[in-house]
Amino acid sequence: MKTHFLFPYWCRYLGWALVILHVPLTIIGRSYGMVNIMDGPKSTGLFTGVHLFFICTSLVMLTGLFLVAFAKEKMEDEQIWQIRLDSLRWAIFINYLMLIISLVFIEDVGHMLDLNLYIPLLFFIIRFRWVIFRLNRSLSREG
């Protein structure tokens, strides 16, 4: 089957490594007083220490999630492709639903960026892996 561009299979592991790396990075950063600029009460200015730290940690997390989401499966076929598209549809759907809800009910628009950054990728990954897990389970049940 002719497929469109996706990252190679091993990128998935690199992606998870980056996602996991994001946790100690954030903890260490915060212990040095680098608070998340989203939590800060006022603007700290562009390219200050805090802002650069925010960019770095967000980039690590985002790149990780991106690689996990768009790495090839071991066996790429048309059904995987369909599941991928369907999961993307759901991810966009949920993302906009949450954006609309937060637009109406939350005053602080700073968190909208957080939502938009992570929700589509996170939800896509969860939904995609869940469907594949279910497929594998039904296969092993039938033997």
Next chain:
Amino acid sequence: MKNNIRVERAIKNITQADLAEQVNVSRQTINTIESNKYVPSTVLALKIARVFGKPLEEIFTLEEGD
């Protein structure tokens, strides 16, 4: 859409994994097609029919409501 891949496999005495390998898809895909959970693309349906050496309509048939 219904199909009788399971029957054809039994006649030809090949496993899901064998068929999957011959048409270049995963075993999961063959399994979900057999249990009517997934409708294959025309290309894949033609490839499956070619493995069994039969015309497409003998393997895949439309159901009421399709």
